[in-house]
Amino acid sequence: MPFMPIGPCCLEGNTLPGEPAGVVEAATDGNPVARYHAMPKDGNVVDSKTALVLFYDAFGLGIPNPKIMADEFAEKLRINVFVPDYIPNPPPPKSxxxxxxxxxxxxxxxxxxxTILDYGSAIVHLVPYVRGLLNGAVMPLASKACEQLKKEGYENLGAIGYCRGGSVIVHLMSKGDASLLKCGVICHPSPEGKELYEAITLPTQWHLASHDMRFKDPQIAELRQVVEKKSDVITEITVHPDTVHGFAARPNLKNESAKAGFEKANEDAVAFFNKHLLSSA
Structure with missing residues (x-):
């Protein structure tokens, strides 16, 4: 079954069709990170101790995609899914x-x-938001979001991240702390370096773009080189043909390769979590 069947009448650029069905949970003294909470439509979960955490890209919850995708994962996996609002002051979605x-x-x-005008305009508009995108601001909130779920009784956490969120998972999993996450899916992140890849010891699935201006062929080769030396660590790497950075979260639905890559990456993620998150619960 497709992750999210998208008919021709639904094609609207990089905004996914549909309306979020979950709820937004505000930050409180007990829970410092606001979040979106998705669950199966009928409210029945197969395991109340297992949850998925979805870390979205640098633009946060400015478009409905992360909420709609969380709803789909909740329905497919039959578990609770949370999307932390972990980026303080994110830039506008179309920056x-x-x-x-x-x-x-x-x-x-x-x-x-x-091209020069467009790059100049983008830089000017992004400058006020740079501080909020740095690891010093992002990583503590990402960690707190997972730690809070542990405090609430979720014993098994899996994570999926897109773009900036993929990099967050690289950092979280490189700590080698299986008590926080059981496994992770990383989609078109920025390259984080050989040392972090080597430190990952948990089941990991990677979805990379064939034409990523950030994660290019040399970075893909470096990742493969590290993985080949770690035969005891479950790692899957897929480079999706004719795709660019962002395809798995904000696909151009009018482009067949982007749309196919989006479907394939998220379908594979569902299969991965069924095997490495739910089966280990």
Whole structure:
């Protein structure tokens, strides 16, 4: 069954169709990180001690995609899914649209003058938000979000992250602390370095773009080199053809390769969590 069947009438750029069905839980003294909570439509979960944490990209909850995807994961896995609001003061969702292709070659015919203007505009608009995207601000909130779920009685946590959220999972899993996370799925993150990859000892699934301006062929080769030396650690790596950074979370639904990559990555994630999160609960 497809992760999220999308018909031609639903195609609206990189915004997924549908309306979020979960609830937003505000930050409190007891729970310092606000979050979106999704659960199966009928309210019945297969394991009340197991949950999935979804870390979205640098633009936070500005578009409905992370909530809609959390709803889908909750329905497919039959568990509670949480999307922490872990990025303080995220930039506007479309800040980089003018300089980030949604499929390979989308801006190939753009003039150099237009390109310079677009990059200059993006930099100016992003400057006020840089501090909120740094690890010093992000990682403590990401960790607290998981720790809070543990305090609430969730004994088994899996995590899936996209773009900035994928990098967050690399950092969390490189600590080698199986008491926090059981496994993780990492989708088109920024490259974080060989040392962190080597430190990951938990089951991990990677979904990378074939034309990522951040995670390029040399970085993919470095990751594969590390993984090949760790035969005792379950690791899956898929490079999705004709895709760019962001395809698994904010796909251009009018582009067949982007749409196919989105479906494949998230379908594989469901299978991965069924095997390494739910079976180990």
């Amino acid at each position: 980089l649209d003018a300089i980030s292709e949604s499929y390979p070659g989308e801006y190939a015919k753009k003039s150099w003058f237009r």
